[in-house]
Amino acid sequence: MKRRRTVRESATIEPPPGYYTAGGDPPDSAQRTLILDWIVNRRIAGGWRVESRSGSQVVLVRGHPVNHVLHAFLTVFSCCAWGVVWAVVAMVNRVERQALTVDAQGRVVTVSAP
Numbered sequence: 786m787k788r789r790r791t792v793r794e795s796a797t798i799e800p801p802p803g804y805y806t807a808g809g810d811p812p813d814s815a816q817r818t819l820i821l822d823w824i825v826n827r828r829i830a831g832g833w834r835v836e837s838r839s840g841s842q843v844v845l846v847r848g849h850p851v852n853h854v855l856h857a858f859l860t861v862f863s864c865c866a867w868g869v870v871w872a873v874v875a876m877v878n879r880v881e882r883q884a885l886t887v888d889a890q891g892r893v894v895t896v897s898a899p
Contacts, residue, residue: 811889811890811891812890812891814840814841816891817841817887817889817891818840818841818887820887820891820893821841821842821843821885821887821893824885824893825838825843825845825885828845828883828885832847833845833846833847833883834846834847836882841886841887842884842885842886842887843884843885844882844883844884844885844898845882845883845884845885846880846881846882847880847881848878848879848880848881849878849880850878850880851874851875851878853871853875856870856871856874856875857871859871881897882897882898882899883895883896883897883898884896884898
């Protein structure tokens with residue numbers, strides 16, 4: 786019996802060892818930027834895309850909004866037959882947003898946004 790492979794996100798979002806200073810001092814702004822870059826690259830590989838970015842914060846988005854104008858056009862010209870597809874797409878489609886911030890200690894804080 787074959788095992789079913791599942792794609793899962795990483796259980797931890799902390800960067801690997803070496804991103805922090807050896808003395809245990811809090812990371813400076815350059816190190817915090819590297820930590821955020823590493824986390825963002827892992828999320829991009831998982832299907833997210835960057836919506837906005839500042840020095841120590843990034844907003845990531847997954848999914849696409851529904852193009853209601855296109856679906857309305859198709860519904861009118863297909864004599865309302867496309868309306869069923871439009872309703873299903875509108876109910877199933879989701880757009881997820883996450884804001885990632887690196888605090889002064891180098892920890893990544895994730896906040897889910899609407």
